[in-house]
Amino acid sequence: MPFIKWDDKYLIGFNIIDDAQKKFVAGVNELHDAVKANRGNEVFIRFIYWLADYVSKSLKHEENIMEQHGYPDIDVHISEHEMFTREINDYFFDFETGVKLHVDEILEFLEKWVKSHLMEFDQEFGAFLVAKGVVPRFKKLL
Numbered sequence: 654m655p656f657i658k659w660d661d662k663y664l665i666g667f668n669i670i671d672d673a674q675k676k677f678v679a680g681v682n683e684l685h686d687a688v689k690a691n692r693g694n695e696v697f698i699r700f701i702y703w704l705a706d707y708v709s710k711s712l713k714h715e716e717n718i719m720e721q722h723g724y725p726d727i728d729v730h731i732s733e734h735e736m737f738t739r740e741i742n743d744y745f746f747d748f749e750t751g752v753k754l755h756v757d758e759i760l761e762f763l764e765k766w767v768k769s770h771l772m773e774f775d776q777e778f779g780a781f782l783v784a785k786g787v788v789p790r791f792k793k794l795l
Contacts, residue, residue, distance in 0.1 A: 656681060656685035656686070663775070677767070680707070697754075701744065704745075708737070712738065716730070725781075
């Protein structure tokens with residue numbers, strides 16, 4: 654059973670963002686599975702670099718889409734991304750400088766991010782996109 658079960662309720666109807674979120678959840682699940690199988694170190698090295706890349710590219714891309722469509726709550730959403738980015742950068746810095754990381758703590762943080770950010774902030778953005786007619790209305794009926 655996955656650590657974070659993907660649920661279509663996370664979708665906002667904008668494929669580029671939805672695909673990035675699916676990849677994020679899959680990456681977190683891969684790390685969790687590796688930890689349970691005592692392969693956490695080898696997977697964590699790959700994961701932390703992937704996560705740093707995800708933060709620098711995917712979140713920025715999402716913010717560009719918000720700006721492109723005139724999302725009125727963009728500042729609040731960006732501040733959430735900045736908080737997440739700071740936390741991930743702290744983990745990355747600790748990793749790079751040899752500080753012992755607690756993978757369980759990182760997994761808990763990432764799980765909370767999915768359950769709070771995807772379900773609250775991204776859903777609000779999705780509702781905005783539906784209201785603007787950018788994504789199909791049927792998405793919100795799931």
